Every structure is written in structure tokens, then in C-alpha cells.
Amino acid sequence: MKKINSTLLLILMFLGGALIINFVMSGFSVSPGSLLWMKPGRFDGLISPYYYSILIILGINIILSVSLALLNGFTGLFTMGHAGFMAIGAYTSASVVTFLLPNAPFVIQLFCGSLAAGAFSALVGFFIGTSCLRLNGDYLGMVTLGFGEIIRIVLLNIDAVGGARGMTDIPVYMNLGSVFLLTIITILVIKRIRDGRLGRAMLAIKENEMAANMMGINPLSIKVRAFVISSFIAGVAGSFFAHSEGYLSTQTFTFTKSFEVIAMNVVGGLGSLSGAIVGAGILTVLPEGLRKLQDLTGIDIRMIIYALTMVLIMILRPQGLMGNKEWKWLSSK
Amino acid sequence: MNEFIQHTINGLALGSIYALVALGYTMVFGVLQLINFAHGDIFMLGSFVGLYFIRYGIPNAEPSFLTAIMVIIVAMAGSALIGVIIEKFAYRPLRKSPRINILITAIGVSLLLEYGGQLVFGASPQFFPDILPRKNIDLGGNIILDSNQITIFVISFVLMQLLQFMVFKTQFGRAMRAISHSLETANLIGINVNKVIFITFIIGSSLAGAAGVLYGVAYPKIDPLLGVLPGLKAFIAAVLGGIGNITGAVIGALILGLSETYVAGYISSTYRDALAFVILILVLLLRPAGLLGSKKIEKV
Numbered sequence: 260m261k262k263i264n265s266t267l268l269l270i271l272m273f274l275g276g277a278l279i280i281n282f283v284m285s286g287f288s289v290s291p292g293s294l295l296w297m298k299p300g301r302f303d304g305l306i307s308p309y310y311y312s313i314l315i316i317l318g319i320n321i322i323l324s325v326s327l328a329l330l331n332g333f334t335g336l337f338t339m340g341h342a343g344f345m346a347i348g349a350y351t352s353a354s355v356v357t358f359l360l361p362n363a364p365f366v367i368q369l370f371c372g373s374l375a376a377g378a379f380s381a382l383v384g385f386f387i388g389t390s391c392l393r394l395n396g397d398y399l400g401m402v403t404l405g406f407g408e409i410i411r412i413v414l415l416n417i418d419a420v421g422g423a424r425g426m427t428d429i430p431v432y433m434n435l436g437s438v439f440l441l442t443i444i445t446i447l448v449i450k451r452i453r454d455g456r457l458g459r460a461m462l463a464i465k466e467n468e469m470a471a472n473m474m475g476i477n478p479l480s481i482k483v484r485a486f487v488i489s490s491f492i493a494g495v496a497g498s499f500f501a502h503s504e505g506y507l508s509t510q511t512f513t514f515t516k517s518f519e520v521i522a523m524n525v526v527g528g529l530g531s532l533s534g535a536i537v538g539a540g541i542l543t544v545l546p547e548g549l550r551k552l553q554d555l556t557g558i559d560i561r562m563i564i565y566a567l568t569m570v571l572i573m574i575l576r577p578q579g580l581m582g583n584k585e586w587k588w589l590s591s592k
Numbered sequence: 593m594n595e596f597i598q599h600t601i602n603g604l605a606l607g608s609i610y611a612l613v614a615l616g617y618t619m620v621f622g623v624l625q626l627i628n629f630a631h632g633d634i635f636m637l638g639s640f641v642g643l644y645f646i647r648y649g650i651p652n653a654e655p656s657f658l659t660a661i662m663v664i665i666v667a668m669a670g671s672a673l674i675g676v677i678i679e680k681f682a683y684r685p686l687r688k689s690p691r692i693n694i695l696i697t698a699i700g701v702s703l704l705l706e707y708g709g710q711l712v713f714g715a716s717p718q719f720f721p722d723i724l725p726r727k728n729i730d731l732g733g734n735i736i737l738d739s740n741q742i743t744i745f746v747i748s749f750v751l752m753q754l755l756q757f758m759v760f761k762t763q764f765g766r767a768m769r770a771i772s773h774s775l776e777t778a779n780l781i782g783i784n785v786n787k788v789i790f791i792t793f794i795i796g797s798s799l800a801g802a803a804g805v806l807y808g809v810a811y812p813k814i815d816p817l818l819g820v821l822p823g824l825k826a827f828i829a830a831v832l833g834g835i836g837n838i839t840g841a842v843i844g845a846l847i848l849g850l851s852e853t854y855v856a857g858y859i860s861s862t863y864r865d866a867l868a869f870v871i872l873i874l875v876l877l878l879r880p881a882g883l884l885g886s887k888k889i890e891k892v
Contacts, residue, residue: 337692337695390873390877391877393877393880394876394877394880396691396692397627397691397692397695398876398880400695401627401827401831401872401876402872402873402876402877404824404869405869405870405872405873406869406873408865408866408869409866409869409870409873412862412863412865412866413866415862416862416863515703518699518703521696521699522700525696529692560707560711562703562706562707563703563704563707563708563711565700565703566700566701566702566703566704566707566708567700567704568700569696569697569699569700569703570682570697570700570701570704573686573689573693573694573696573697573700574682574685574686574697577686577689577693
């Protein structure tokens, strides 16, 4: 009981934080819309739109990274198709909002959109998870990569969502405060899962599947649950992405995107929740910081940095920056 | 019917290129149990080495048989060098690490080559010149056999025969096959494992380099990301044939090349790239050992 209360308290605290962020960002306006969901008048705020959008991307990347950490880091299922789940979420939510509920109030639109995004993505995750149960290691990675690419190619061929032109005119609802709040909630949810019975079972499977099975854990069921939860969150992240960008193209969701998320996990340290956050932070902020260099050379240097950090970390510090350590507020007591 | 024969010829040519790349995947997997993700990019670099050799090494050469041989040999040497460097600096320090770490390194190296390639060669596509006089042979009934396709068939056939000889008839081949059974045991009986892995990378990468030149000949627009899809598809071909199995890789590659060409010809070219992934998923779910592979039993 005490634990639930403390989590609730944390969430309330961050809700307050989100309200304050939006209050400041919107140039001290108190209309209810600008406080939680609507895009505030961000140009009157304290920081430039450029940094504002980087912070939003950072939040979405953290959500993606911790959702992958659940699969890659905790359960030891190496998957390379996370961009596919994100794509499903993004397109589902955008379609629900623009085709099914074009006239509903935005709170309902966003709620239904994100929920449908998560649910549909989780359904696909369930399907992929159950069909891949026999595979391990790099084979699982290859199959999930295949699924991710198939999802993308199918989306590319659906003309209703824009096909190769991309999907435009998606209403923009996300602002810094809401992304911040949802990021924190996601992190806390994943932390609670990790520290609970399910998470213990996942860690046991990662260490030794056979031994876990002997201890009475059903590895198949746990693996499928990991897939479903992870793809649900990735789908929701996709939905947030759709409603913060306002534009979707299948080019965003190639397997390079999956590799980016893997790189975030790897740089921070596979198996560490704090690591996933640190990795997402570094790989989102670093390339933007090096944009000057990119202006100089005229080449998208971001991917070279991803690649180099991945290789160097693997050779010099294979356990990642955080190793197995967690920050205090994320450690399991 | 004529259309079908034409598609078959095109598919076999594409499949031969895949086969040369797939052989490298399968050989490296055989000795190291590693999916060498960077292999597709070594294939791309082979193409570029060939292009730059034509452009700056032999700027005035007429397309001829000698030119073709020279370009292919230089491209093979260049790719072999790159493959060896990658093995030495990226894979060798990780020889004892968990497989996932090596796989992530391979992905990193692959991205590094792709985007480093963009930095060096520029991101826009470049034109790959003819290295042999181009001639279309009409087989009657609208079936056309391109002289480039003949080049592809002949060169890949010769290279595959060479490889077959090397793997099954020489001392090195015997050592390589021993390592693919068990690296530790091979080490214990006095095989210089590092040397054999080194040579395996040389052979695999040089085959990819030759494939890169042939690809440039067949599809004369090359860019630094060209290795991504053919690389993945060649890997899928290797899995389809049974990874680690040399004959399997060739058969898998031919099947993949043919089915891709049929899908593009009869159904829709937008679904062509999805087909390879569907094949991959089906093979891994239904018969993970591939067509010719043998099943491994996992022991506790």
C-alpha cells in the first residue's frame, strides 16, 4: 500500500511539473488547453522552437528506448524491428484521429488514438512474439527485422495513409509538458514491471532460460508478455510522434530507426533502465550539438556518430556507460 | 512463355550476384558464428573501388575483356583489404565476447561504412561505365540475352568453382571446415585459427568485391547505400540454403533471385523487397536449418 502511494505521489509531482513547464512555455498563460494537451504558443515561450522540438524528440526517444530495454535488456530477446511497432502506432493513431473521430474533442481524439495505437501495435507484437518463440539470439533479430520491414512496405502500399507521399495534416497535440509527463509515467511503469514478479521472471529467462523453466517459470508466456508490453509502449510512442510532428513518412521507420534505438540501449548499457535513458539522451542531444560540423561538411554526420559510438562502446566498454547500475530513484530496493 | 524465359534469365543473373555475396556471409558464419552485417557494405565498397579504378587507374581504357578482368581483380583486392581491416580492428578484439556484442559491432561497422561512404563518395548516385563491349544477343521470340548477363554468369561460375576447389581440396579448406565444426578443438589440434579466419575474410570479401563490380555492370547507378538491400537479401539467401553451407548459399541465392524477378514481373515491383523478408520469416519459422542445413540439437 505504501509503495502504491509513493508512486502515485511521484506521478502527481510530475503532473505538477508538467503543468509548470507548460505554464512557463506558453508564456504564462493559464487557459486549460495550453496547460496540458494543446500545442501552446511555443514561440512566446522561454526557449527557441528548435530546442523545444529537440526536447520533445528526446522524450519520445526515451520512451522508445525504455520499451526496447524491456525486450532487449531485461528479457534478453534481441529484436531489430522496433521501428515497425512505432510505425504501426503512428499510422494507427493518425488514422483514428483523422478518419474515425475527425470532430471529437481533442482529449478524446488523443486518448482514443494513442490507445488504439498501443492496442494494435500490441496485437501485432503478440502475433510476432508467438510466431518467433522458437528462435533465439541473432535469428530472432533477423526475423524481427524482417517483420519491421514488411510492416513498412505494407504501409508504403496503403494509399489511404498517403503511401509514398507520406501522411500529412495530422493534428498536433503534444507539447513539452505532456511528453514529459508521459515519459515519466512510462519509465515508472517499466520500473514497476521490472521489479515485480513478471520482471523477475524476465531477468531469470535472460540469465538462463532452461534454469528458469526448471524453477516453474513458463518462458514462452513471459516472452510473449514482454513482446506485447514492449510493442504497446512503442506503439504509443509512435502515436505521440505522429501528434508532435504532424507529418508521417514511411522513410522515418526504416530499420535504421530500429538500429538507432538499439544503439541507445547499447550505449547506456543493456539491462539497465537508467542506461536506456542515458543512451537516448546522449544519442539525441549529441548529433544536434554537432550540427555545426554537419553544416560545415554538408553530410548527415549523425549516423556516423551512431555507428562509431556503437563500435567503440562494444570494444572499449561492452557493458555500456551505466553497466548494470541504476540511478537511485530507479533502482530496485 | 517467352516472357517467362526472359524473367528466368534476368532472375538467374541477379541470383548469381546474390550468390557471390551470400558465399561470404555463409563462410564467415561457418567459422565465427557471426552474421557479418558489414558484408553488404564491403560489396558496395567493391563496386566503388572498381569505379574509381576505371576512372583514375585506367582512364583511357576501352571496354574489353582485359579491362574487365583488371577491374574485377582490383575490386577484389580492395574489398579483401577492407574486410581484413574490419576483422582485425572490430571483430578480433571481441572474439571472446557474447555473440550479441559482436552482432551489434557488426551493425555499427555496417552503418559506419555506409555513412562514411557518403562522406567520401558523396550521397548522390554515380554512373558505372561499361567494362565490356555491350551487345544484346537475340535468342528469338523477344528473348534478349545481354552480354553483361553472360559476363555475370561466367565470372560467378568461375569464382564459385575456385571457391569449391579451395574449400574441399586444399589444406586451408580442410582447416576452415574443421573450425566450423569446433573452433576450440581446431585450435587444440594445432590449426592457426586466427590465420584461417583471416583468410576466410579475404576470400569472402573478395567475392563480395567481384559481386560489387558485376552489380555495377548490371545496374549502372551506384551509391553508398546500395549494399544494404542486396546485402540483406544475400544473407537471407544464405539462411534459405542453410547458413554455413556453401552449396546451400548458391542454391538459396538463385531461388531468391528468380522469385524476386517473377514477383516483380508478374505481381508488383513494390512488393519485391518484401518477398525476401517473407521468405526469411517462413524459413526461420518452418525450417530454421535451411534447405540443406543440418539440425543442431541444443544440449544443456
